[in-house]
Amino acid sequence: MSELTHSVTVRRLLPAQPARVFEAFSSAEALGRWFTPRPDISLEILAFEFVPEGAFRFCFIMPGDERKAVAGRYERIMLNDEIVFSWTWETPDPHADIPTRVRVRFRAQDGGTEIVLTHSQLPSEESSKRHGEGWTGMFEQLEAGFADPQFLRQAEARPETRPETRDAAHA
Numbered sequence: 001m002s003e004l005t006h007s008v009t010v011r012r013l014l015p016a017q018p019a020r021v022f023e024a025f026s027s028a029e030a031l032g033r034w035f036t037p038r039p040d041i042s043l044e045i046l047a048f049e050f051v052p053e054g055a056f057r058f059c060f061i062m063p064g065d066e067r068k069a070v071a072g073r074y075e076r077i078m079l080n081d082e083i084v085f086s087w088t089w090e091t092p093d094p095h096a097d098i099p100t101r102v103r104v105r106f107r108a109q110d111g112g113t114e115i116v117l118t119h120s121q122l123p124s125e126e127s128s129k130r131h132g133e134g135w136t137g138m139f140e141q142l143e144a145g146f147a148d149p150q151f152l153r154q155a156e157a158r159p160e161t162r163p164e165t166r167d168a169a170h171a
Contacts, residue, residue, distance in 0.1 A: 007120035008132035012139040014113045016146045018106040021113040022080045023152060024142060026050050030152055034145045037137030052077055068093055081106055098123050
């Protein structure tokens with residue numbers, strides 16, 4: 001097995017305040033509106049617990065009904081500031097069972113939010129490239145969502161428990 005030393009960083013300036021951008025990551029319903037790398041891919045949320053140590057499991061449904069599943073745990077959640085989570089593809093992905101790490105930071109900038117995502121501990125340059133393309137596509141979907149005035153409105157209508165500001169090591 002190769003060293004897990006590769007990483008990719010993706011940045012995007014979004015036309016929304018950090019609290020709104022953070023909100024797009026914090027509920028299953030909100031994620032379901034944008035969390036795919038392309039519009040022709042759909043997302044099935046199999047598990048979602050947005051708290052430190054909480055687990056998630058997503059299935060991306062590709063054209064032709066090919067399914068790619070990924071799972072992980074939230075390691076750190078800092079309200080409107082940062083989310084850190086593990087990310088592990090499942091079989092039959094070529095990088096199945098290789099745990100990687102994702103850090104997402106939210107910073108107010110120019111009336112919007114700069115979102116900076118770093119995906120680390122990747123096994124190869126090819127994997128870094130593939131993940132960079134995927135995250136870039138997801139941010140394009142997220143930016144398109146914020147162009148729609150109804151984006152996240154239904155998610156707002158339901159009261160939800162907000163995550164505490166802490167990390168898994170101090171839970």
